[in-house]
Amino acid sequence: MSQQLRAAWDDLHDGLGLWRAWLLFAYGNVTRPYRRTFIGPLWEPIGLLLFVLMLGPIYSHAFDMTVKDYMVYLAAGWTCWQLVSGFISAGSNTLVQGIGMMQQSRLPLSLFFFETLMTELFEFLMKLALVILMILVFGAPGGPTTLLLLPGLLLLLVTGLGLIALFGLICARYPDLRPIVQIAMRLAFFVTPVLWHADVLSSPAGNGAMAAGQSARTAYIDFNPLYHMLQLIRAPLLNEVPGQGSYVFVLLLTLGVWLLAGLLFLRWRSRVVYWA
Amino acid sequence: MRAPRGESLIRLTDVAVHLPLHRQFARKWRGEGPAPRVVKALDGVELTLQVGDRLGILGLNGSGKTTLLRVMAGVYEPTQGRCEIRGSISTLYDIRVGMDKDATGYENIFLRGLLQGLKPSQIRLRLDEIVAFAELETFLHLPVHTYSSGMMVRLAVAMATTISPQILLMDEWIGFGDRRFMDRVESMITDKIDSCEIFALASHNVELLRETCNRGVVLEAGRISFLGSINEAITHYTGRPPGKPPAGRRRNNRRDD
Numbered sequence A: 001m002s003q004q005l006r007a008a009w010d011d012l013h014d015g016l017g018l019w020r021a022w023l024l025f026a027y028g029n030v031t032r033p034y035r036r037t038f039i040g041p042l043w044e045p046i047g048l049l050l051f052v053l054m055l056g057p058i059y060s061h062a063f064d065m066t067v068k069d070y071m072v073y074l075a076a077g078w079t080c081w082q083l084v085s086g087f088i089s090a091g092s093n094t095l096v097q098g099i100g101m102m103q104q105s106r107l108p109l110s111l112f113f114f115e116t117l118m119t120e121l122f123e124f125l126m127k128l129a130l131v132i133l134m135i136l137v138f139g140a141p142g143g144p145t146t147l148l149l150l151p152g153l154l155l156l157l158v159t160g161l162g163l164i165a166l167f168g169l170i171c172a173r174y175p176d177l178r179p180i181v182q183i184a185m186r187l188a189f190f191v192t193p194v195l196w197h198a199d200v201l202s203s204p205a206g207n208g209a210m211a212a213g214q215s216a217r218t219a220y221i222d223f224n225p226l227y228h229m230l231q232l233i234r235a236p237l238l239n240e241v242p243g244q245g246s247y248v249f250v251l252l253l254t255l256g257v258w259l260l261a262g263l264l265f266l267r268w269r270s271r272v273v274y275w276a
Numbered sequence B: 001m002r003a004p005r006g007e008s009l010i011r012l013t014d015v016a017v018h019l020p021l022h023r024q025f026a027r028k029w030r031g032e033g034p035a036p037r038v039v040k041a042l043d044g045v046e047l048t049l050q051v052g053d054r055l056g057i058l059g060l061n062g063s064g065k066t067t068l069l070r071v072m073a074g075v076y077e078p079t080q081g082r083c084e085i086r087g088s089i090s091t092l093y094d095i096r097v098g099m100d101k102d103a104t105g106y107e108n109i110f111l112r113g114l115l116q117g118l119k120p121s122q123i124r125l126r127l128d129e130i131v132a133f134a135e136l137e138t139f140l141h142l143p144v145h146t147y148s149s150g151m152m153v154r155l156a157v158a159m160a161t162t163i164s165p166q167i168l169l170m171d172e173w174i175g176f177g178d179r180r181f182m183d184r185v186e187s188m189i190t191d192k193i194d195s196c197e198i199f200a201l202a203s204h205n206v207e208l209l210r211e212t213c214n215r216g217v218v219l220e221a222g223r224i225s226f227l228g229s230i231n232e233a234i235t236h237y238t239g240r241p242p243g244k245p246p247a248g249r250r251r252n253n254r255r256d257d
Helices: A002-017 A019-034 A042-064 A067-104 A112-137 A142-172 A177-191 A208-222 A225-237 A246-266 B024-029 B065-072 B105-115 B121-135 B147-158 B179-195 B205-210 B230-238
Strands: B009-020 B039-049 B053-057 B080-086 B089-092 B169-173 B198-202 B214-221 B225-227
Touching: A002 A019, A002 A112, A002 A246, A019 A042, A019 B105, A019 B198, A042 A067, A042 A112, A067 A112, A067 A142, A067 A225, A112 A142, A112 A225, A142 A177, A142 A225, A142 A246, A177 A246, A225 A246, B009 B065, B009 B205, B039 B065, B039 B198, B039 B225, B053 B065, B053 B205, B053 B230, B065 B080, B065 B169, B065 B198, B065 B214, B089 B147, B105 B121, B105 B147, B121 B147, B147 B179, B169 B179, B198 B205, B205 B230, B225 B230
Parallel strands: B053 B198, B053 B214, B089 B169, B169 B198
Antiparallel strands: B009 B039, B009 B080, B214 B225
């Protein structure tokens, strides 16, 4: 076991040492779909802008928010959702796609985890620039609270690395999980408050029956890890302080994910390349 | 894995590689009946390569040549036994893998160098030499999908030898491009073989093996059936009547291919 531990540590160490390679890989992943286009990956935020402009007038009415408020809410929510869900959906593909390269020469597995993490981060940052621009243009409130984005993002990157490793490993071992994960993430989008606001679940003047239904409904949020991860970075963008509960939830989640991912990494690290 | 020049080594001790077969449930579901749980790709392999060794790997399809090369590169950690590797390794297995077709030749060389742990300054230092060597000057900044297959081969060889590896491992001689290109590629590769410390090549081309190697190993169903000088190995490999299966042990776990 100690030998396995040593090898796993070396893998992480070697993977970190190749930071130039995974940064360049991630850069390639972001720009590759837009090769030979004039504005390149800038299409990504433009797509988001169109999405928000189209949905804003309709959905703001449905959720009783002003158009401007809703557009900022949606842009921030969508950007953060893509990062959080990307850890899982991109993570589930990371090792499967890397196996071809792993068979060519000896490479640390962690190289692929870091690569995916950086790809997701780069894509997030591009869209984040647009969100910040929208906040400035619309004169949405911002201030010192917004800076809470930084610690939130840092914590999420740690959680994300664990999630990428965890889903990367189990999806390489059990290929049927890959489509399951993709479907689950699509469903998760609709039960997580991204398009809609979490407040709509709590009805203002409820009688007994309503209150019971309400607690069942808010369970969708209270026990939704994706929601708490989302809140750590979306709330600061909307000039709100993330709930203490969200920090605790994500910290515990990170601990659990790293523990599980670590165990699987120790067990499967040397075997992954055999699962082509 | 680092070793000073002149001290590279590959030592395989009782190495076995059992490839797992995971789709048991799917097989059962389809009523295909039970399948073996593993494929024994290598079994009981003892082999030591030292500086100056040029090993030719012979064997029928599915006898374990590629698996052996992957073990020697540290790609497959043996499921049993030990594999000790000292020295920097470069592999030339399948030139199409590990190359980004949309990236330029320059970017590909750069990326491979980074993966080998080189710093950008170290890569730039060698770049001129690589480019001159591969005769790619005018194409270096064009995407690889514009390259002819001959150019692709030269780029692949240049990429694999960027670090001037101590150990060079090749799977099959790369064989396309026209006559003039092939001569060029061949002289290029033989150059690189001369400058590395340990070389191993798996091939069906016995004349090529005779030219480039001094030791030979014959694999049969994942086991070493002969290990000796390249000429003896070739005799052992081709010395039986054509069309007949190899004499000696036959195992039922051979992969069908």
